[in-house]
Structures are given as C-alpha cells and as structure tokens.
Amino acid sequence: xxxxxxxxxxxxxxxxxxxxxxxxxxxxxxxxxxxxxxxxxxxxxxxxxxxxxxxxxxxxxxxxxxxxxxxxxxxxxxxxxxxxxxxxxxxxxxxxxxxxxxxxxxxxxxxxxxxxx
Amino acid sequence: xxxxxxxxxxxxxxxxxxxxxxxxxxxxxxxxxxxxxxxxxxxxxxxxxxxxxxxxxxxxxxxxxxxxxxxxxxxxxxxxxxxxxxxxxxxxxxxxxxxxxxxxxxxxxxxxx
Numbered sequence: 001x002x003x004x005x006x007x008x009x010x011x012x013x014x015x016x017x018x019x020x021x022x023x024x025x026x027x028x029x030x031x032x033x034x035x036x037x038x039x040x041x042x043x044x045x046x047x048x049x050x051x052x053x054x055x056x057x058x059x060x061x062x063x064x065x066x067x068x069x070x071x072x073x074x075x076x077x078x079x080x081x082x083x084x085x086x087x088x089x090x091x092x093x094x095x096x097x098x099x100x101x102x103x104x105x106x107x108x109x110x111x112x113x114x115x116x117x
Numbered sequence: 118x119x120x121x122x123x124x125x126x127x128x129x130x131x132x133x134x135x136x137x138x139x140x141x142x143x144x145x146x147x148x149x150x151x152x153x154x155x156x157x158x159x160x161x162x163x164x165x166x167x168x169x170x171x172x173x174x175x176x177x178x179x180x181x182x183x184x185x186x187x188x189x190x191x192x193x194x195x196x197x198x199x200x201x202x203x204x205x206x207x208x209x210x211x212x213x214x215x216x217x218x219x220x221x222x223x224x225x226x227x228x229x230x
Contacts, residue, residue, distance in 0.1 A: 042220065042221075042222040042223060043205065048217060091160055097215070106151075107163075110159075
C-alpha cells in the first residue's frame with residue numbers, strides 16, 4: 001500500500017484565494033483525520049470522519065474552513081478565503097478501528113505545507 | 118488545564134544515555150496511549166502504543182503507564198543521534214470521541230555525540 005497520499009505537497013497562495021487540499025486514505029481504513037501543525041499551537045485536530053461521515057468538526061477554526069469526504073478513498077479540506085494566519089502544515093491521517101483492527105494506529109500522510117502571502 | 122501535557126523541553130542528552138519523556142492526561146477514562154516520533158520536516162510516525170498499566174518494551178524503547186496517576190512516559194535507552202526528533206504523546210478518546218487522538222505539544226529531544 002502506498003500509505004496516505006496528500007496533494008499538493010507545497011502550496012503558496014495569496015491572501016483571499018481559495019485553497020483546496022486533498023487526501024487519499026489507506027484503502028480499507030474507516031477513519032480519516034485532518035490536522036494542522038504550527039510551531040505556536042502544535043498539532044491540532046481540525047475534523048475527523050468515520051465511514052465518510054463527519055464526526056467532530058469542533059477543531060475547524062472558522063467558517064472559512066470546510067471539509068468533505070464524498071467517498072471512502074478521497075477527502076478535501078478547503079479554505080476560502082485564505083489568510084496569512086492559515087499558513088501551516090496540514091496533515092491527513094487514517095486508521096482502522098475496531099476489534100479486528102490490531103494496533104488502531106493512525107497513519108499520517110506527508111503533509112501539505114501551506115503558505116499564504 | 119490542557120488535556121495532554123508533556124514536559125516542555127527541549128531535552129538534550131549525550132549519546133548512550135537514557136532519555137526520559139513524560140506526559141500527563143486529564144481524562145480519567147482514557148484507555149489507549151501512543152508515542153509518536155516526528156523528524157524535522159516529516160510527518161509523525163508511531164513508535165509505541167500502550168493500553169495496560171505497567172511497562173511495555175520494544176527494543177531500546179520502553180513505555181510506562183500509570184492510569185491512577187494519569188501518567189505516561191517513554192524511556193529511550195542507549196540514545197543515538199538518530200533519536201533526535203520531536204516526541205508526541207497522544208491519548209485516544211472514548212465514548213463519543215472514540216477514534217480521536219489528542220496530542221501533547223511535543224518534546225524536542227537532541228542526542229549529542
């Protein structure tokens with residue numbers, strides 16, 4: 001398996017522009033997580049899905065942020081309009097939970113480094 | 118009080134020494150605990166998980182859990198320069214938060230030759 005795939009790996013945009021980050025979880029995993037990491041705030045959970053359904057979006061900073069998971073193999077995180085304070089590394093992670101899951105490990109993608117000028 | 122707190126660091130140890138990383142958590146009913154390692158510019162990777170009180174050893178790594186004290190630690194024996202990284206403690210949610218991991222702020226470890 002290729003692991004969790006994220007695109008793009010780097011994104012530089014100007015304030016006010018729309019940004020879309022993409023994630024393909026590990027095949028068969030039933031949980032998908034979006035995190036944001038900054039030096040100041042560390043690793044923060046933004047939203048997570050179980051079987052494509054959003055479970056908890058309390059970490060989404062404001063209405064400018066939205067996330068979707070239209071099917072089990074794809075998710076997007078959209079920021080519209082983007083602001084300089086959104087600059088961070090955004091990670092997607094996936095896991096398989098339940099009795100048959102073994103370690104319940106969350107596997108992280110390589111991340112998208114977003115810079116908003 | 119933060120849900121998961123780690124000793125702030127940074128922590129610097131000489132090569133060959135034991136590095137000790139500590140973590141406390143606030144949710145008494147938590148059952149699953151994880152240590153992730155993150156190299157600079159990379160994504161977090163799982164190095165240890167622990168679910169029962171006591172010690173769990175894996176090579177040079179030992180995780181320790183004390184649920185009564187709400188305390189998790191990670192010991193790295195015979196530290197190597199390649200162990201230099203940020204170590205993240207994570208606690209899995211229960212009930213309506215099942216599946217969710219809450220991370221501490223991380224401890225930066227430097228192992229110097």
